[in-house]
Amino acid sequence: MRYDAIVLGLGGMGSAVAAHAAQRGMRVLGLERFGPAHAHGSSHGRTRIIRQAYFESPDYVPLLRRAYALWDALAARTGTVLRAQTGGLFVGRPETPVVAGTLASALRWQLAHEVYDAGELRRRYPMVTPRDDEIGVYEAIAGAVFPEAGVQAHLDVAADAGAELRFGAPAAGWDAGEGGVHVTLADGARVEAERLAICAGPWFSRLAPELELPLKVERNVQFFFAPLDRDALSPERMPIYGLQRDGGRLLYGFPDFGEGVKAAFHGSGVEADPDALDRSVSENEIAEVRDALAEFVPAAAGAFLRAAPCMYTNTPDEHFVIGLHPQVPQVAIAGGFSGHGYKFTPVVGEIVAALLAGDDPGFPLALFSPTRFTNPSVPADSA
Numbered sequence: 001m002r003y004d005a006i007v008l009g010l011g012g013m014g015s016a017v018a019a020h021a022a023q024r025g026m027r028v029l030g031l032e033r034f035g036p037a038h039a040h041g042s043s044h045g046r047t048r049i050i051r052q053a054y055f056e057s058p059d060y061v062p063l064l065r066r067a068y069a070l071w072d073a074l075a076a077r078t079g080t081v082l083r084a085q086t087g088g089l090f091v092g093r094p095e096t097p098v099v100a101g102t103l104a105s106a107l108r109w110q111l112a113h114e115v116y117d118a119g120e121l122r123r124r125y126p127m128v129t130p131r132d133d134e135i136g137v138y139e140a141i142a143g144a145v146f147p148e149a150g151v152q153a154h155l156d157v158a159a160d161a162g163a164e165l166r167f168g169a170p171a172a173g174w175d176a177g178e179g180g181v182h183v184t185l186a187d188g189a190r191v192e193a194e195r196l197a198i199c200a201g202p203w204f205s206r207l208a209p210e211l212e213l214p215l216k217v218e219r220n221v222q223f224f225f226a227p228l229d230r231d232a233l234s235p236e237r238m239p240i241y242g243l244q245r246d247g248g249r250l251l252y253g254f255p256d257f258g259e260g261v262k263a264a265f266h267g268s269g270v271e272a273d274p275d276a277l278d279r280s281v282s283e284n285e286i287a288e289v290r291d292a293l294a295e296f297v298p299a300a301a302g303a304f305l306r307a308a309p310c311m312y313t314n315t316p317d318e319h320f321v322i323g324l325h326p327q328v329p330q331v332a333i334a335g336g337f338s339g340h341g342y343k344f345t346p347v348v349g350e351i352v353a354a355l356l357a358g359d360d361p362g363f364p365l366a367l368f369s370p371t372r373f374t375n376p377s378v379p380a381d382s383a
C-alpha cells in the first residue's frame, strides 16, 4: 500500500494534520509511538490557554482567528466540548511585555478588549489581588481549550475520513528519493508515501537531525490545587489569567473545570531529554507555585492535588517552525512550538495538509521559516 502522506507523530499537531489531510481526500497513514491522546509528550494536562490578543506577536492574530473557527467546527462535527470561553485577564505593570504585548496586539487588530486599573480589577474580580501599580487587559473571547479531547477529536475525524492510524508504532527514521518517501519503523518494517509530515514534538530533532535546528526541550510542570472557594473559581466567574511581576516568569492559571485549579509558570529553563523526563515534582516546585497563587489568587492556593510534567520544544526566538523541509520538498515539518502552540493545532493542521498537497497554505509562513536560524535574512539597509 502506498499512501499519499505519512504523518509522523499523532500528538497535538500530527492529529490535526492527519484530520485535515484525510479530509482533503488524501490516503493518510498516521504513526504514533504511544497511544491516542497520551501523556508522554506536550499535549496533556486537561487545559491550554486560547486567546487572540497575542503578546508574543500581533502576526499570530490571523492564525488565531482561523484557529477559533476551526475549533468550533471540530467541536460541532464531533459533538464534543473543545473550548470554554471564560475570558482572559493579563495583569502586570503597563510596561511588562505580557501586558504591553497583549494590548499592542488588541489595538493593531482592533480586538475587543478592556483595560482595568487595579481598583477596577479588584471590583470586577475580587478573587485576584493586583498591586496598586498594576493593570489588567481583559479579553472576553479568551479561555481554555482541552488538549486530550482535541487530539481525540482530530484522530476521530481523521479515521472517519479514511486515515489509517497506527499506535504503538515508533518510527526509527525516513529517507526520500525520486520515488517518494520511506519511513522505517522500529520493528524494521518500511512504509512508503508520496509525502511525509514530521510532527514529532519534543522528539523532532531525533527525526530531522540534518536540519540542525537549535531546539531545546524544556521540562515544564502543571500543578493542580484544591480551590479554597469553589464558587469564586468556577469557569462562570473566574477567567483564565496571566500575571507578570517583578520581571519574573509569567504565572498563569485556569478556573476549576472539575479537577481543581491548574496553575504553572511559563518556562522553567530546565532542559529535558524527552526519553527520560523527570516526572517527579519536589516540595520546592509545589511551594513556588502555591506561594505565587497565595499572593495573586489566594483562593486557588489550597491543598496540592497533582502535578503533570510536560515538555516545551523551544526555538531561540520562540516562534514556531512550519514549512517544507529545505532539502527535501516532499517533507513538511511542524515543530518548535515553544510552549504556546496547542491553541493553533487546527490551523497548523490545515496549513501542513495544504503543504502536503502542494497547495498555497493560505498564510504567510516567513515567521516560521525552518532556515531562519542558519540563513537569517539581512535587512537591505544594513548590507
Ligand SMILES: Cc1cc2nc3c(=O)[nH]c(=O)nc-3n(C[C@H](O)[C@H](O)[C@H](O)COP(=O)(O)OP(=O)(O)OC[C@H]3O[C@@H](n4cnc5c(N)ncnc54)[C@H](O)[C@@H]3O)c2cc1C
Pocket: 008, 009, 010, 011, 012, 013, 014, 031, 032, 033, 034, 040, 041, 042, 043, 044, 045, 047, 048, 049, 050, 169, 170, 171, 172, 199, 200, 201, 202, 203, 207, 220, 221, 222, 264, 310, 311, 312, 334, 335, 336, 337, 338, 339, 340, 341, 342, 343, 344
Ligand atoms: C506545561 C505546558 C503548558 C502549555 N500551555 C499552553 C497553553 O496554555 N496554550 C497553548 O496554546 N499551548 C500551550 N502549551 C504548548 C502546547 O501544548 C504545545 O506547543 C503543543 O502541544 C505541541 O504539540 P506537538 O504536536 O508539537 O507535540 P506532541 O503533542 O508531543 O506530539 C508529538 C507526537 O509525536 C510522537 N512521536 C515522537 N517521536 C515519534 C516517533 N519516532 N514515532 C512515532 N511517533 C513519534 C509523540 O509520541 C507525540 O505524540 C503548553 C505546553 C506545556 C508542556
